[in-house]
Amino acid sequence: MDLKALRGLIVSDFTLDSLAVRLGSEAEAPVIPTQVAPFDQVQQILINPADPSWASDPNVLIVWTRPENVSPAFAAASNGHKVAVEDAFAEVDEFAQLLESASHRVETLLVPTWTLPWYERGLGALSWKSSSGVRRLLAQMNLRLAERLESVPNAFLLDADSWLLKHGKTAGNPKLWLMAKMAFSPEVLREAASDIKATLNSLAGKSKKLLILDLDETMWGGIVGETGWQGLALGGHDPLGESFVEFQRAVQALTRSGVVLGICSKNDESVAMEAIDQHPDMVLRRDDFAGWRINWRDKATNIAELVEELNLGLDSVVFIDDNPAERARVQEALPKVFVPDWPEDKLLYAQALKQLRCFDRHAVTAEDVQRTEMYRAERQRQSMKESMTSIEDWLNSLNLVIQVEALGPGNLKRATQLLNKTNQMNLRTRRLTEDEFMSWAGADGQSSYCFRVEDRFGDYGLTGLASVRADGFVEDFLLSCRVMGRGVERAMLSILAQTARRRGGSSLVLEYLETERNRPMLGFLQNDSGLEPGDGHRFSRTLLDPWPAPSHVTFQLPEGWVEAEAGVRSG
Amino acid sequence: MASRDEIQNVIFQTFASVNEDLPADKRLTPEPGTVIFGQGGKLDSLGLVTFVISLESALSERLGKSISLTDEEAMANGAAAFHSVESLVNLIASRWEAS
Numbered sequence: 001m002d003l004k005a006l007r008g009l010i011v012s013d014f015t016l017d018s019l020a021v022r023l024g025s026e027a028e029a030p031v032i033p034t035q036v037a038p039f040d041q042v043q044q045i046l047i048n049p050a051d052p053s054w055a056s057d058p059n060v061l062i063v064w065t066r067p068e069n070v071s072p073a074f075a076a077a078s079n080g081h082k083v084a085v086e087d088a089f090a091e092v093d094e095f096a097q098l099l100e101s102a103s104h105r106v107e108t109l110l111v112p113t114w115t116l117p118w119y120e121r122g123l124g125a126l127s128w129k130s131s132s133g134v135r136r137l138l139a140q141m142n143l144r145l146a147e148r149l150e151s152v153p154n155a156f157l158l159d160a161d162s163w164l165l166k167h168g169k170t171a172g173n174p175k176l177w178l179m180a181k182m183a184f185s186p187e188v189l190r191e192a193a194s195d196i197k198a199t200l201n202s203l204a205g206k207s208k209k210l211l212i213l214d215l216d217e218t219m220w221g222g223i224v225g226e227t228g229w230q231g232l233a234l235g236g237h238d239p240l241g242e243s244f245v246e247f248q249r250a251v252q253a254l255t256r257s258g259v260v261l262g263i264c265s266k267n268d269e270s271v272a273m274e275a276i277d278q279h280p281d282m283v284l285r286r287d288d289f290a291g292w293r294i295n296w297r298d299k300a301t302n303i304a305e306l307v308e309e310l311n312l313g314l315d316s317v318v319f320i321d322d323n324p325a326e327r328a329r330v331q332e333a334l335p336k337v338f339v340p341d342w343p344e345d346k347l348l349y350a351q352a353l354k355q356l357r358c359f360d361r362h363a364v365t366a367e368d369v370q371r372t373e374m375y376r377a378e379r380q381r382q383s384m385k386e387s388m389t390s391i392e393d394w395l396n397s398l399n400l401v402i403q404v405e406a407l408g409p410g411n412l413k414r415a416t417q418l419l420n421k422t423n424q425m426n427l428r429t430r431r432l433t434e435d436e437f438m439s440w441a442g443a444d445g446q447s448s449y450c451f452r453v454e455d456r457f458g459d460y461g462l463t464g465l466a467s468v469r470a471d472g473f474v475e476d477f478l479l480s481c482r483v484m485g486r487g488v489e490r491a492m493l494s495i496l497a498q499t500a501r502r503r504g505g506s507s508l509v510l511e512y513l514e515t516e517r518n519r520p521m522l523g524f525l526q527n528d529s530g531l532e533p534g535d536g537h538r539f540s541r542t543l544l545d546p547w548p549a550p551s552h553v554t555f556q557l558p559e560g561w562v563e564a565e566a567g568v569r570s571g
Numbered sequence: 572m573a574s575r576d577e578i579q580n581v582i583f584q585t586f587a588s589v590n591e592d593l594p595a596d597k598r599l600t601p602e603p604g605t606v607i608f609g610q611g612g613k614l615d616s617l618g619l620v621t622f623v624i625s626l627e628s629a630l631s632e633r634l635g636k637s638i639s640l641t642d643e644e645a646m647a648n649g650a651a652a653f654h655s656v657e658s659l660v661n662l663i664a665s666r667w668e669a670s
Contacts, residue, residue: 017617018592173624175641180620186592 001059001107001204008034009058009106011045013069014183019062022193030200032060039181042069046098049105059107062196063099064160066183067114067138070095077137078120085130085140092141096148103155108203110196111149112160113142117172156199156362163191198357208338208358209371210312211254212303214321215265215272215294219284220244221346224275225267235281239347247349248283254353255288257361258368260310260375263292264302264319290375299326300333310375318358322346395487395552398455402464402491403556407441407448414462415450419476422465423517425484425524427477427510445470447499451492453483464488468496472505472543477521487550489524493531494549501543512537573634578663579603581633582656585626593618603657609650619653630663638666 008023010016020034037045037053042065045051068075073088103109116138121127127135142157149155164171167187176182184192201207216223221233221240233240255261261284265272272294276286291309293302299321307314314336321327322342331339343352361368405411416434423429432440441448451464463483467476474496479489497508510531512522525531531539541547549555583601590598597613599605599622606612608619623640631637639645645652645662652662 015617018621021592021594170628173628175624175627176621179624179641179646180617182621186589186621186625190591 001200003030003200003204003206006030006032006060006200007056007058008032008060008062009037009053009056010034010062010064011037011042011053012064013040013042013066014177015039015181016064016189018186019189019193022190023196028194028197030197030204032197032200040069043098046102054105060200061102061106061109063102063109064112065114067141070114071141074137074141077132077134080132082132083137085137088137088141089144092144093148096145099149099155100152103152107154108200109152109155110158110199111145111155112158112192114138115160115164118164118169158192158195158199160192163188163195166191194357198360199362202360202362207361208318209258209316210260210262210307210310210318211251212262212264212306212317212319213251214323214326215263215267217322217346218320219248220275220279225271228271229275229279232275232279234279241281243347243349245281245283247353250350250353252283252288254359255372256369257359257364258371259359260290260312260372261288262306262310263289263294264299264306265292265294266296266299267294269294287376288372290372298329300330303330303334303337318356320353392552395550398486398552400486400488400552401454401554401556402488403452403454404495404558404561405450405452406558407438407450411450411462412438415448415465418462418465418478418480422478422480423515424481424520425479425489426515426518427474427521428513429515429518430476440475441467445503446475448476449495449499451488453488455486464492466492466496468499468508470500470503470505472500472508474508474510477510484520487553490528490530490550491553491555493529494547497543497547505543507540507542509538509540512539572664572667573636575660575664577634578660579656581629582626582659584633585622585629588629589618589622589625592621605656607655607659608653612654623653636667638663638670640666
């Protein structure tokens with residue numbers, strides 16, 4: 001359904017001009033330019049496709065009738081006559097047939113349910129008796145109509161009773177009917193217009209899909225960072241605590257129609273999550289949320305990131321926060337996000353949520369029902385990856401391949417670039433020209449090696465460099481930060497150890513020269529290198545003991561390489 | 572009895588309410604000289620009925636006085652009684668005083 005090409009037609013047996021104005025208003029999307037068919041010509045217009053009312057080629061048809069006009073049996077019942085329900089059903093069926101026929105001429109057919117004004121009390125206690133209960137008969141007629149239209153895919157009944165309930169005594173005024181043939185007050189027609197627009201938004205796939213919630217004073221009462229979860233107002237036997245439970249239940253109900261939940265809260269994540277996991281009266285738990293941003297950063301930035309992470313559009317998002325300043329900030333920074341006004345009275349939160357039309361659905365698909373589950377499964381996969389206790393398992397899963405090359409004309413340029421620009425993972429931060437570097441590496445007993453790294457995520461190219469003297473002193477040891485922390489560092493050490501051993505060295509020695517930026521190198525030497533710390537920043541290890549390469553690494557070694565170490569395997 | 576200003580304020584508040592359902596060119600401006608109905612007026616007969624019934628409710632709610640403006644006498648003289656804000660204030664004040 002194209003929301004920019006809507007053309008409405010109202011067919012009714014009472015005055016609905018102001019509904020047409022409201023539907024055409026830009027104050028609420030979508031705009032539906034609407035014609036009102038001649039008053040009280042319902043059957044004639046529905047049955048006759050050549051009626052002039054169809055000349056505007058409408059694609060949205062609204063048929064709103066009074067029950068006494070559709071069903072003479074109901075009219076008789078309203079006047080105190082005994083009627084057979086079957087007679088009323090036959091009249092409803094006939095009307096449904098007309099509607100079904102008209103539904104083929106439009107994209108969408110909307111039919112408000114039949115209602116009775118508040119003052120139509122019938123005979124009091126007999127209102128719901130089968131013998132003469134007018135309200136019972138009307139309910140049966142509405143149900144019959146719903147059943148008859150169930151199989152018409154583009155026809156929807158709209159619940160007019162909710163519009164009347166909202167406005168109570170002012171929903172209808174006999175004077176309006178007697179003087180202007182208006183069955184309902186302007187307030188009711190405004191509700192109708194909003195529901196019609198919400199239905200069309202839903203049909204166009206514009207229903208909101210992601211509800212992002214604040215925590216403190218929104219999901220629960222109180223500030224969790226100050227009181228701990230034990231001090232929150234949530235559940236228990238007081239109106240405030242119960243109201244938050246009720247609100248959470250209303251939120252949870254939305255997830256069953258495909259709405260995905262997120263959290264955006266200024267809090268310490270661990271403290272907030274402890275409350276979500278531990279508080280006995282929380283209705284919503286960690287698994288109910290597809291994602292969250294719980295930190296002290298700007299909420300608009302957090303929301304934008306979260307929406308991107310969940311691969312949704314900003315125009316599918318609703319943000320609820322008790323704090324007007326936060327709401328204003330998000331609304332200003334992310335105008336596509338719907339930020340509803342929120343009541344100051346916390347006891348009204350559930351009501352405020354249930355009143356929102358932006359989550360309306362014209363259908364709930366299997367995909368909708370599974371959407372939260374899908375996000376939850378994805379988050380659990382991510383969480384499993386993050387919580388993998390064995391670093392070895394993770395390293396083994398990388399399929400790491402390291403190609404070792406001696407420094408030569410083919411790699412000199414790239415190797416020199418790496419030598420001169422690497423800062424963090426750099427042992428001595430030696431800077432040389434290409435000529436100087438080649439000259440150093442060509443000297444007797446000295447070697448420089450380049451390391452090309454590849455794993456199952458991709459080929460990172462020449463990212464490591466190491467130079468060693470015959471006595472085992474390491475002159476250069478540097479690695480691009482792109483491949484740090486995957487065991488490449490230890491693999492490079494094992495290659496240097498082989499080289500030094502072949503040349504008669506007794507130990508491998510790395511002397512760390514501190515710069516402003518190479519602390520990561522020191523961290524590696526101290527914690528992960530397997531080297532023994534010595535004086536100052538010297539680290540060494542004897543070459544007499546075996547020095548196996550990391551088992552998760554497969555080497556591709558230069559031609560003629562003498563595998564002096566059993567632990568180094570060629571790929 | 573309410574003052575003329577109070578009555579006028581209720582009229583303006585009712586303007587705001589009925590304007591929500593009127594096309595832009597038919598909306599009523601909250602000014603003493605606004606012509607409501609009849610020659611040069613903004614409302615048609617249907618709009619007038621809606622407005623007057625809303626005004627009755629508003630007078631009852633805000634000033635605590637039930638005044639009928641839709642009786643035969645008032646509606647028969649509609650063009651005059653409902654012509655402008657001023658004439659409407661006069662009508663309401665006279666009805667109030669008479670009741």
